[in-house]
Amino acid sequence: MKAFARLLDRLVLTPSRNGKLTLLVDYFRQTPDPDRGYALAALTDGLDIKGVKPALLKELVLERMDPVLFQYSYDYVGDLAETTSLVWEPQIAESETEDDLESLSKIVERLQRLGRNETRAVMRDLFDRLDTSERFALIKLVTGGLRIGVSARLTKQALALYGDKDIVDIEGLWHGLKPPYTELFAWLEDRIEKPVLSTPAIFHSVMLATPIENRDLANLDPNDFAAEWKWDGIRVQLSCSGGRSRLYSRSGDDISGAFPDIVEAAQFEGVIDGELLVGGTSRTNAPTRTFSDLQQRLNRKTVTAKMLEDYPVFIRAYDILFDGEADVRPETFLTRRERLNALVERQEPRRFDVSPLVSFSTWEELEQLRAAPPDPVIEGVMLKRLDSSYQAGRAKGPWFKWKRDPMNADAVLMYAQRGHGKRSSYYSDFTFGVWTAIPGEGDVLVPVGKAYFGFTDEELEVLDRFVRNNTVERFGPVRSLRAEPEHGFVVEVAFEGLARSTRHKSGIAMRFPRIARLRQDKLPKDADRLETLVAML
Template identity: 55%
Template sequence: MSLPAFAELLERLVFTPGRNAKLALLQQWFAEQPDPDRGIGLAALTGELVFSVAKPGMIRDLVASRTDPELWRLSYDYVGDLAEAVALIWQSRAGVNAPPPTLAEVVEALETTPKAELPALIAGWLDTLDASARLALIKLVAGGLRVGVSARLARVALAEWSGQPVEDIEEVWHGVAVPYEPLFHWLDGRGPRPDPRDAPIFRPLMLAHPLEDADLAALQPQDWRAEWKWDGIRVQLTAGPGGRRIFSRGGEDISNAFPEILDAMTFHGVLDGELLVIRDGTVAPFADLQQRLNRKAVTARMQRDFPAAVRLYDLLFDGHEDLRTQPFDIRRARLEAWFARTAPPLMDVSALIPFDGIEALSAIRDGARAASIEGLMLKRADAPYVAGRVKGLWWKWKRDPLTVDAVLMYAQRGHGKRSSFYSDYTFGVWREDGQLVPIGKAYSGYTDEELLWLDRWIRNNTINRFGPVREVDRGIVFEVAFDAAQLSTRHKSGVALRFPRIARIRRDKPVEEADRLETVMALVETRAS
């Protein structure tokens, strides 16, 4: 598949809002494109294709060498998206008429070309392409493909195209490397189903729906089991003869960031749990866990200062035995027996919470904030472990959010469809000395109409610029909803908000009446055990 064909796919996906229409585009593409390019394109769409050599800074310097640097700076600032700006401003050299590269040629060249020769390589490709294909190339090389295609949607498209159950595709997905040729050979009938054997592959997690009042009223207490909803990150531990891996909720391999957990996985099985920082049996705030996330390696000091552990929820495989079709009560009993027998270090089992009625359970949930816990999980006693979010089997009943009135301080452009709008907002509260200090960043919670209004206001009230960030005049107050306030050394205020989102724009409120830092500090949570 040539880059122009991939560019056409990206363009059609961007301008196709409907889920079914996106599925149809993907199915057509799987059917018509050859190997290995269709697998490379699939990996690019789902975020599995990552290049570490071609940095955005190198691409910016390359473009600046072909045009006036000030014109490039102004153009990039106006457009807001690197790939779009490059696609529009690039001036091809006269006389270049080489054929555009295929995806396979791009991947091979990026993996084998010395770093010093990469600018010339990329410039040569850009010279052969039109604006649409240039955009696709830069998105492919630098990352940032946001066309509304998740890995789950791609797997559903593969299932509908091939006629194979999506659950079967998900079982082998992580056991096949890019460009997925054994997977495609199986799906189009030219080969056997890939067998991961004992490879430590990711099994899709079971997810919960938010519990609404109508759902709560229909619950029969005897049919449900309750657990705390711990404030860490969901992980899957997979270990056996073929190796050990720690996967995040989305299937990302995070093993390198938690080597002590990996060392403790001497068992053969697959477990579902919550990764936390725990000190002397006490769960630390999520901000402590953040110190360990997104790291390729961690030091001994970091392991000592932020000791990781896993609180186990479920047992999916005991050795080779698949327990996912068993009811929750049976899996829970097997988990407790497995833990008593195996006793892996740095792990424990999340306790079940006894309750005799919905009112009692509601009272328990009301105490979650005081205990610095997110809320409750409710699981049907007879529920199998089903991939994805199946309504009526698991509920998450989170505590009510907190709110604070904060002042807009900085704005930055968004990504994808929002790349032309200032849609990411940093907000702060007043300190005793009259200075605003940032406490968080949000990019959700407003309507399209409010986004247009905010974007215009920000452009008209910019007082300073720091690269892509605009500092704005103090004139807008947001009511910000959030799940928790936690101490943070990364913020000048000393505090950060957990899952902040904009509840409403307080056009009625003067900025002088926004909240004070001491108000936010009073909301900082104690640590839970």
């Protein structure tokens, strides 16, 4: 457990990507099986430990600490795992903590065998026996929320470096292997041949596009490219083989459980790439719905019959990787497109269609189309070279994404909360609102969004100082800020779109909001009104 705790500590304190890769490779090289396999599962969100919830951990701390003092501590530190590990006072002799210290694998296997009524006592005992860093690592382990700046993709890249393998091969094996991955490490160390998976319908690395700006288009010939709309859903890959179908996110997470309607409707052998959307396909002439509708079904293990009915999903296909058993990725975009059209034509019309090509002859013509797309669920255009093969990763040149310019609005800061990690001592999470008239009350501010990025470190200092000097009320860790027509803080908010929302008093919510500029030159009374945002819908 000590080695895993040291790894997490160092990863948290190492900002560079290459530095994190070095730490991961060294850990995999120095740590025996099965400990390194369970660590790998934790780092890639593949470790399933049921029965240990954040609420239980907080209850354990409050058995030994005043709740008000704990809340102040949590507010200051900004992370439950770090706060708990620091404030916990062991009630066990120091000499006893040296005995029976368990390895990472023993702790994981012990927790996975626990019954519901045993969890509290075992976690309390482990907290007493582990030191501060190990407690921190244990909490991150059982809650699954590492938040240490390491993605699953980065971890797989470290595996590729460690074993001198292609990350594409690792991602192709990933969903056919289970923790603690002893077979995977044996292959990485050339002790066995590459595993042959018994599970069909595996994930294949997706091809990504490079962002492009207007000024970059001058170096490209429009005759070399096809254009498609960029739809505001989530990128998915549907893999069907041997009578089994699995739906994956673009990062390789298996999301089949949340979308059984797609999995059951797939009647083909092969792999297609596309966008998951809510609503109706172009083949049924039904409207496509917003991303907020799709969010109702994301991050769920299972869905109810009512949810399937209220939020029907479909795949708007972009590309095809395998047609039957044939790997068609080396073929040109246009050739693959013909295959894709033929495949989708045979599928359930309510669940599959093909993203249409956008006709254009000049970049100026395409820019006009991009600025005024035919559907509000479109967030830009994709540019794809006609002769491009399907390449894993973000190769610069074949594919580009040209997003719509963001919408902007001036809003007033209403609430603030401390950030996490290196921002835990700053107020960096902001809720902002716009004005609207309410009968009997006059003009009032109503929340329309929340943002925690977009500003520089220097601007964060300005924002934090305003929060500390203009707090009018506290609700636990949240501070209510002075926000009056003549006194307050105005920020220019950039966002990708708007959707109706029942959770906000304003009735709308912003999509991907971020603070674009601090408008200290404006008074709150000059901020935008709700009617302006509603008109944008």
